[in-house]
Amino acid sequence: MMAIGGAIGVGLFLGSSVTIRLAGPGVILSYLLGAGIALIMSYVLTEMAVVHPVAGAFGVYAEKYLNPWAGFSIRATYGVAQIIAIGAEVTAAAIYISFWFPHVPQWIWVVLVSAALVALNSMQVNRLGEFEYWFAMIKVAAILAFIIVGLGLIFGIGTGHALGLANLTRHGGFLPSGWKGVWLSLTITVTSYMGVEIIAVTAGEAERPEVTIPRAMRNIVYRLIFFYVLAIAIMVTMVPWNQSSGSSTLSGSPFVTAFAAAHVPFAAAIMNFVVLTAALSSVNTNLYLSTRMLFSLGRGGYAPAWMGRVSSNGVPHRALLASTAGIIAAILLAIYAPKNAFLMLYGTAVAGMLFVWLVILNTHLRFRKTITRERLLSLPMRLPAHPFFTIVNIILLLAISLTTFFVDGLEWSIPAFAVFLGVISLLYMIRGSKRTNHKGHE
Numbered sequence: 001m002m003a004i005g006g007a008i009g010v011g012l013f014l015g016s017s018v019t020i021r022l023a024g025p026g027v028i029l030s031y032l033l034g035a036g037i038a039l040i041m042s043y044v045l046t047e048m049a050v051v052h053p054v055a056g057a058f059g060v061y062a063e064k065y066l067n068p069w070a071g072f073s074i075r076a077t078y079g080v081a082q083i084i085a086i087g088a089e090v091t092a093a094a095i096y097i098s099f100w101f102p103h104v105p106q107w108i109w110v111v112l113v114s115a116a117l118v119a120l121n122s123m124q125v126n127r128l129g130e131f132e133y134w135f136a137m138i139k140v141a142a143i144l145a146f147i148i149v150g151l152g153l154i155f156g157i158g159t160g161h162a163l164g165l166a167n168l169t170r171h172g173g174f175l176p177s178g179w180k181g182v183w184l185s186l187t188i189t190v191t192s193y194m195g196v197e198i199i200a201v202t203a204g205e206a207e208r209p210e211v212t213i214p215r216a217m218r219n220i221v222y223r224l225i226f227f228y229v230l231a232i233a234i235m236v237t238m239v240p241w242n243q244s245s246g247s248s249t250l251s252g253s254p255f256v257t258a259f260a261a262a263h264v265p266f267a268a269a270i271m272n273f274v275v276l277t278a279a280l281s282s283v284n285t286n287l288y289l290s291t292r293m294l295f296s297l298g299r300g301g302y303a304p305a306w307m308g309r310v311s312s313n314g315v316p317h318r319a320l321l322a323s324t325a326g327i328i329a330a331i332l333l334a335i336y337a338p339k340n341a342f343l344m345l346y347g348t349a350v351a352g353m354l355f356v357w358l359v360i361l362n363t364h365l366r367f368r369k370t371i372t373r374e375r376l377l378s379l380p381m382r383l384p385a386h387p388f389f390t391i392v393n394i395i396l397l398l399a400i401s402l403t404t405f406f407v408d409g410l411e412w413s414i415p416a417f418a419v420f421l422g423v424i425s426l427l428y429m430i431r432g433s434k435r436t437n438h439k440g441h442e
Helices: 002-007 010-051 058-065 068-097 106-121 125-155 178-192 198-205 209-238 254-261 267-299 317-336 339-370 373-378 388-406 413-441
Strands: none
Touching (some): 002 125, 002 209, 010 058, 010 178, 010 198, 010 209, 010 339, 058 068, 058 267, 058 339, 068 106, 068 267, 068 317, 068 339, 068 413, 106 267, 106 317, 125 209, 178 388, 198 209, 267 317, 388 413
């Protein structure tokens, strides 16, 4: 449920208008392609997480099987990407609360929401998991309700008038922008599945990782595919794609349209509650992830040692505090910086996640060369036809990275991330020389 909570953000509820505008009804194929990439990632991660159930997850794997720089850069990138995402989601949560309290300054809600979620993350991990379970459950219930209402309207169940499937081909055909539109929208739809790696991070705090990790990974991936593909298919079937892609505001969300069309009272207020829960859930999960990555860097000697310490209840409080400092910076940037600057920062996070997935896949190639045949056969989940699918995923993600140059709002994602990667590599070299000197003096 933590993985579902982290993966299903406000993108599905509000951001789907962008992908629909790029691909039209063909966005269904884009989500299916994204699902295929996510499925391969889930197998790759499960193999390594079962063998190495540690809090640093793929950061530790990369350090072990590739090199120390890869281990450092993937953890630093992942931690910063989560912190940037937290800033966006906390700011979004404040906007949603303003729907009911328009006269209260938004910064008050930002502070209150942040304080509550930091307090939640300072509890033992099982308490955090319980809260996230209910956060995610609300989102799942909303999507299921949308699917049921949508199918009822499409096939005329209980309404007497069926909408039918005409909207899939009526306005310029199923592929109004051709296969190019499907591919361009994949740059955004693939990020919808970025969250499956959460399972690997939680492996360090799972009681029986060899049993729970494969089971959780199977459940999360297939549920995400079901939710995303079916929900997006119903969206473009119910509402003409050139109408549903026209607005990304709450009132223009296809989810609100569905509930309003079914004469559900207070449709906008209900959906506002759902997207608020979606934002809170994403913040909660991302805060957990960034804390564990900073903790892992502290333990590995790549960040100050105090980040690698845990409190009496087993929570890395100091790494949590460091994550919060980054959140505050991201929130201030979101509020005061020009809109394009924040978009560029968010685009850097998207490019960062593509980098993380690419490093994970390359780590898996080396992992498979190292692991013994007996250990491999004992794994509960194994990726078939190795190394074919791992290499296919690497090629696809590299192609998607290049495609960001041609998508509005993402043109600067790769260059901005390249600068970030250069900066953290410089910090790594400085830190590395200090570690060497320190060992020499000892």
